[in-house]
Amino acid sequence: MSSLDKKEPPAGEGSTAALACPVRPRVSKSRLMRELLAGPFMAWIIIFTVVPLALMFSRGFTDKAGSFTLDNVMAITNPIYFKALVLALELSVVATVVCLLLAYPLALILRGMKHGSAGAIVFIFVLPMWMNSLLRTIAWQSLLEKEGVINGLLGVLGLPGIGIINTPAAVVLGMVYNYLPFMVLPLYNALAKIDDDIIDASHDLGANFWATLRHVLIPQSVAGIVSGITMVFVPSLTTFVVSDILGGGKVALIGNLIEQQFTVSYDWNTGAGLSIVLMVFVLASMAVMNAFDKSDMASRKVA
Amino acid sequence: MKKFGSKLYLGLILLFLYAPIVTLMVLSFNSSKSRAVWGGFTLDWYAQMFDSPKIMGALYNSLTIALIASVVATIIGLLACIGIQAMRRSTRTFWLTLNNIPMLNADIVTGLSLMICFGAFGISLGYGSILVAHIAFCIPYVILSIMPRIKTASAGTYEAAQDLGASPFKAFVKVVLPELMPGIVAGFLLSFTMSLDDFVISYFVRGRGVDTLSTLIYTQVRRGIVPSMYALSTLIFVVVLVVLLVQNFAPGWIEKQAIKRKERKALKADPTNEIA
Numbered sequence: 001m002s003s004l005d006k007k008e009p010p011a012g013e014g015s016t017a018a019l020a021c022p023v024r025p026r027v028s029k030s031r032l033m034r035e036l037l038a039g040p041f042m043a044w045i046i047i048f049t050v051v052p053l054a055l056m057f058s059r060g061f062t063d064k065a066g067s068f069t070l071d072n073v074m075a076i077t078n079p080i081y082f083k084a085l086v087l088a089l090e091l092s093v094v095a096t097v098v099c100l101l102l103a104y105p106l107a108l109i110l111r112g113m114k115h116g117s118a119g120a121i122v123f124i125f126v127l128p129m130w131m132n133s134l135l136r137t138i139a140w141q142s143l144l145e146k147e148g149v150i151n152g153l154l155g156v157l158g159l160p161g162i163g164i165i166n167t168p169a170a171v172v173l174g175m176v177y178n179y180l181p182f183m184v185l186p187l188y189n190a191l192a193k194i195d196d197d198i199i200d201a202s203h204d205l206g207a208n209f210w211a212t213l214r215h216v217l218i219p220q221s222v223a224g225i226v227s228g229i230t231m232v233f234v235p236s237l238t239t240f241v242v243s244d245i246l247g248g249g250k251v252a253l254i255g256n257l258i259e260q261q262f263t264v265s266y267d268w269n270t271g272a273g274l275s276i277v278l279m280v281f282v283l284a285s286m287a288v289m290n291a292f293d294k295s296d297m298a299s300r301k302v303a
Numbered sequence: 304m305k306k307f308g309s310k311l312y313l314g315l316i317l318l319f320l321y322a323p324i325v326t327l328m329v330l331s332f333n334s335s336k337s338r339a340v341w342g343g344f345t346l347d348w349y350a351q352m353f354d355s356p357k358i359m360g361a362l363y364n365s366l367t368i369a370l371i372a373s374v375v376a377t378i379i380g381l382l383a384c385i386g387i388q389a390m391r392r393s394t395r396t397f398w399l400t401l402n403n404i405p406m407l408n409a410d411i412v413t414g415l416s417l418m419i420c421f422g423a424f425g426i427s428l429g430y431g432s433i434l435v436a437h438i439a440f441c442i443p444y445v446i447l448s449i450m451p452r453i454k455t456a457s458a459g460t461y462e463a464a465q466d467l468g469a470s471p472f473k474a475f476v477k478v479v480l481p482e483l484m485p486g487i488v489a490g491f492l493l494s495f496t497m498s499l500d501d502f503v504i505s506y507f508v509r510g511r512g513v514d515t516l517s518t519l520i521y522t523q524v525r526r527g528i529v530p531s532m533y534a535l536s537t538l539i540f541v542v543v544l545v546v547l548l549v550q551n552f553a554p555g556w557i558e559k560q561a562i563k564r565k566e567r568k569a570l571k572a573d574p575t576n577e578i579a
Contacts, residue, residue: 030471031389038386038398040379041442045401048439052416053404055423106316109309121313123551128320130543131327134502134520135536138528139323142330142338149326177319238409241502245524255411262415262507272419275412282409 059272072273081257081274088253089281091168092236095175099183099232100225102176107187107224108217111194122188125181137174137245144170144246166248174242175232182231190224191217226293234282254278324540331533349538352531361519362535364430365499368515372437373494379438380445380490381483384453385475387446399450405440406447413440414507421508428510436508437501441494448490449483456482 063069075081110121128136143149144165151161164170194217202212218225236242240255247253258278261271331349335342352358383402387395405413417436421428456479464474502517509518520532 034389035386037382038390039382041383041386041402041446042398044379044439044442045398045404048417048420048435049404049413050401052413052420053408055419056412056416059419102316105312109313112309119551123547124317125320127544127547128324129500130496130547131324131540132517132520132536133500134517134524135327135528135532136323138520138524139326139330142326143322145338148338177323180320234407234409238411240411241521258411258415262418268419268422271415275415278409279412282407282412286407 056272056275059269060276061273062269064269072269073276075270075273076277081254084252084257085254085277085281087168087251088237088255091172091253092175092233095172095179095236096229096233098172098176099180100229103180103183103187103228106184107191110184110188111191122185125184129181133178134241134245137178137242140170140174140177140246141165144173165246166250168247168251170246171243171251171253174246175236175239178242179232179235182235183228186224186227186231187221188224190221194220223293226289230286230289233285237281237285238278327533328537328540330530331537333530336527336530348530348534351529352534352538355529355531357514357519358529358531358535361514361516364433364513365515365517368430368434368437369495369498372434372441372498373491376438376441376445376494377487377491380442381449381487383442383446384449384483387450388453399446402443402446404443406443410501410503411507414504417504418507428508429513430510432508432510433505433513433515436504437498440501440504441498444493444497445487445490448493449486452483452486453479 060072061068061070063071076085113121141148144162145151146161146163146165148165154161164173198216198220199212202216207215238255240253240259243251243253243256254274255278258271258274261267261274330338332344332346333341334345334347383398387398390398414436417432417439418428421432426432460478461474464478465471469477500517501515502521505515506518506521509515514522516532516535520528523529523532
């Protein structure tokens, strides 16, 4: 625990504390006591978050004998893995765009509702998340199957059936289904915060619905859009469950190949290397989205 | 026309969200084991579910892990928030950044890195490793729920309580804790939900023979799901629905009843007194 002591500011340096309370030594001591309370948290996060990630990096950059290599990370240039990564990127971009297009009008409708009923509606959108997500995805299997529920209904209506099960389209549908609530909630929160007066003012100044949407609603909800996109894109990009269940083994995403490295071929080094590549893509996408959010805030401040 | 359009849109989205859930519920009463054929109404799967040691074992694991993990994570997270708040700004930022890692990381990376870690230290995979992993990914959500409240919780009242003679511990329990309570409850519920629904992380850190509901379902995907799983999840869904309905609508109802009772009491006790 000696590392904790170091974090305690030497007397005189903790300027805010010094200003707040003239009896500095007492405050300083009680502050140290309080900081100690974070000890279990620090221990847990070091042992079970930082160390595991460090070990994953060391696995990813070493070969089986333990010497340094870039082969595991460079495995991504292997056409099999590269194709899986590109497919994962494509499908998750499509799923994210579809989620955004579905969720934005929805969040606008929810925003326009009376407070009480909107609360109940949000409740209805969160409720499905309480049924096991694997089972809900499996249920889509029964709905989409060749002899499934949807084709049965289409047949009764005399319409041709659909055959999307075990194709990328079914995987996108599964992603949209699973992560749509993650898009709706931040969008709704951002839109609900916009003052009615601003929208009324925009209408009074002669803007129609689309102009208001473009110049008022969307700029004011960028933070919600950004967090919604991140919350849909990251799990879609990294999933192996949705593609496994709805792709029927025919749609291999990067997540599936990483999972197989660990559970089927037991090549942990390559698996760790590919995981590092995946992590880089996740972090890069977040950095892009955050930059977007910040630059927009800055431009709004200037305007 | 515009109103009708919105209602139609809402209806279609709800259909999309609830179609699989209704499907599962219907399948739980289907006497045919095939998902494509309706073989008539039955309650057999509900009966079989209670007789299956595998399903009951997985249910027990899921529930106890979720409960223990969320309680432990809530305690560690609460203490952490108090400690972090006392730190210098730079130290605080450092620890809060570390705290964000499990939330930003993909589940598959978190799960795999823990699996590698347990392997490296020779920790055998099983119930304990799942529990430890769940505590690890729950803590950040607890801190996320409590931290904003601890920032607004006034240091003034805490110091005032101490100036008035309360010990630091008593001042904390009597003054600060009540202010944090909504955040604590939210963090606990969030942890419980995340833990119960987690599949990916449990999948990588579980040992052979130890299953949670999610991992049990996944192992059945290829061999065909036992319809008792549908029965169990239908049951869980209905229980959660009732709990949430009560939680959302009961407080308002209880309050109304309490006000009515108070009014009646006040009238009885002092008929001359007018209720403002």
